[in-house]
Amino acid sequence: MALSIGIIGAGEMGIAIAHLAALSKCTVALYDINDEVIRRALEGIRFALKNSVNDTTFTKDDLQLALERIKKRTQLADLDTCDIIIEAAMEDIRVKKDLFKKLDTITHYTTRLVSTTSSLSITAIASATKKPERVAGMRFFRPILSRPLIEIVRGANTSDETVEAIRAASDKLGRETIVSRDTPGFVVNRIQSQFFGEALHLLEDDAAPAATIDRIVQLQGGFNAGPFRQIDEMGVDTHFEESYALFERMFTDSRYRPHDIERQMSDAGQRGKKSKQGFYSY
Amino acid sequence: MKTPNSDNQNASRSIAVTGDDRLIGELRGLLQEHGFTLVMADDASALASAGADITAGLELTTATSGEKKERLLLLDAVLPPSIPILSACVTVTAARQASWMRHPERLVGWGAFPGLMDGPLAETAVPLHTRASAVASARALLAGFGKEMVIVQDRVGMIFPGIIAQIVNEALFATGQHVASAEDIDKAMKCGAGYPLGPIEWGERIGFADVAALLEAMRADTGQDRFRVCPLLRQLAIVGKFWKERPVVPEPVQEELALGDPGTDAPATAKKNRKRSKKNAPPAQPDEPPEAAADVQTDAPPEVRQEDIRDI
Numbered sequence: 190m191a192l193s194i195g196i197i198g199a200g201e202m203g204i205a206i207a208h209l210a211a212l213s214k215c216t217v218a219l220y221d222i223n224d225e226v227i228r229r230a231l232e233g234i235r236f237a238l239k240n241s242v243n244d245t246t247f248t249k250d251d252l253q254l255a256l257e258r259i260k261k262r263t264q265l266a267d268l269d270t271c272d273i274i275i276e277a278a279m280e281d282i283r284v285k286k287d288l289f290k291k292l293d294t295i296t297h298y299t300t301r302l303v304s305t306t307s308s309l310s311i312t313a314i315a316s317a318t319k320k321p322e323r324v325a326g327m328r329f330f331r332p333i334l335s336r337p338l339i340e341i342v343r344g345a346n347t348s349d350e351t352v353e354a355i356r357a358a359s360d361k362l363g364r365e366t367i368v369s370r371d372t373p374g375f376v377v378n379r380i381q382s383q384f385f386g387e388a389l390h391l392l393e394d395d396a397a398p399a400a401t402i403d404r405i406v407q408l409q410g411g412f413n414a415g416p417f418r419q420i421d422e423m424g425v426d427t428h429f430e431e432s433y434a435l436f437e438r439m440f441t442d443s444r445y446r447p448h449d450i451e452r453q454m455s456d457a458g459q460r461g462k463k464s465k466q467g468f469y470s471y
Numbered sequence: 472m473k474t475p476n477s478d479n480q481n482a483s484r485s486i487a488v489t490g491d492d493r494l495i496g497e498l499r500g501l502l503q504e505h506g507f508t509l510v511m512a513d514d515a516s517a518l519a520s521a522g523a524d525i526t527a528g529l530e531l532t533t534a535t536s537g538e539k540k541e542r543l544l545l546l547d548a549v550l551p552p553s554i555p556i557l558s559a560c561v562t563v564t565a566a567r568q569a570s571w572m573r574h575p576e577r578l579v580g581w582g583a584f585p586g587l588m589d590g591p592l593a594e595t596a597v598p599l600h601t602r603a604s605a606v607a608s609a610r611a612l613l614a615g616f617g618k619e620m621v622i623v624q625d626r627v628g629m630i631f632p633g634i635i636a637q638i639v640n641e642a643l644f645a646t647g648q649h650v651a652s653a654e655d656i657d658k659a660m661k662c663g664a665g666y667p668l669g670p671i672e673w674g675e676r677i678g679f680a681d682v683a684a685l686l687e688a689m690r691a692d693t694g695q696d697r698f699r700v701c702p703l704l705r706q707l708a709i710v711g712k713f714w715k716e717r718p719v720v721p722e723p724v725q726e727e728l729a730l731g732d733p734g735t736d737a738p739a740t741a742k743k744n745r746k747r748s749k750k751n752a753p754p755a756q757p758d759e760p761p762e763a764a765a766d767v768q769t770d771a772p773p774e775v776r777q778e779d780i781r782d783i
Contacts, residue, residue: 328663336663337662338658338663367656367663369655370648370650376651376663379641380660383637383638387638394624396630402630404621405592405621405630405631406630406631409587409592409631410590414665443695444696
């Protein structure tokens, strides 16, 4: 029997996870409050999957089977038969706690409830449930289809069984896993905060232009892309918000200070690639 | 110390060198590959033999101590004023070094740092009094062994060494705080963020003592607390061990963890048993040998079977 995954939120993250799960032969229940949003999400997945069709590794029959694995859901209660429910809603603790509180009442206690949050506390989200031991974090990384990692976040009350169940599910999705404690930024965002933060300090101090810093990091360090190119990709405003959230959760430790240059760019509409202007022009 | 090369076609490409053995060792192959001859500046007879063949001086001491100053002053004294000198300036700014010299106009700072010498670029810093011809000579010299000169601000840490030191430090903060294992942290950054090496692997490659020294220098230079060295890095720097030798990270006894005590799906009796075993447990041995501690730390997950997936 295939692993059954419920996904809450048909935004960019939810769509990519549904896509990945369907390719990994899992059954997917894709939930969003808005029927039109789900319809467009499914169209997007169909389009992306169609582009993957070839004669050998992913045939037209495989495409059909993958699409059939994704079911549209507009009622949370319809997720009650899922083995694992992945919440990919907006980064708002109230929204997430409300969702988990509802999930706690409609799902069997053996269903694992996970959040894809990148900046909120899993322990805080789990506190909305009566069985916090079945709640954990499951962080995917963009681009989700090609980044081979899932960061499993263990909340203060997450059980070993839940961690292992998520590890098994991640394995099913073809992803490597690491386990992190529920601390601000977990592992990747916390360490990335220094990568981006130091580069932004250098730029603020006029140590070198952004393109020069990127070039040095790329060529001297062997990184795929420099920090400013990466921020442009993820969105200057998004990165600023994430940095600010981390800074606050770290009790304003100066190591994690966000940078005014990003706030100003966001205010000016220079939000990176998506607005065609960030540290670079597109 | 003059090698056979110095009498052939490469005779005019001799470089007088002082500095740390490790950094010189990392550069020696590259320089020789490009036809340069290294002459140790503290070898008076070799220096005399090379004579007019010497076209540049290289000072490759990374420490901030008096040794750096002594070696730079030696080069400044033995080389004619027209010869440019490139000096490692990651931990001491080029401006500071120039202030020590009799002929500061020939100094160009170079971001030479252990473990970071492979790339095709050379971060450089040009102090205020450096003459244009010295910069041009430095550019030509670096190009001569395949490095493109990139001029950046003259600051402790420069660009890449400072960034990577902060990454290593943060990873060791996280390791010491049991956010994740060192192995998982390296894996996370390689698989999740596309790093070519994990942060701990970077630290291992550079050397933890050098990373700590750089952070201390950055903190001293800027007065900023964000460069504070984490306790685990401080220990690794003192012990001088690379990560492969597995320093023992203190691990609290599982039952005593306040935050890390996982909830469990196990029945209540199991919890009672745990409490009972805690009561009867012998006192912890703080000075267990590393091998024994490594066994305790092993947290390999139990093998997951397909039926477990179905049962969740």
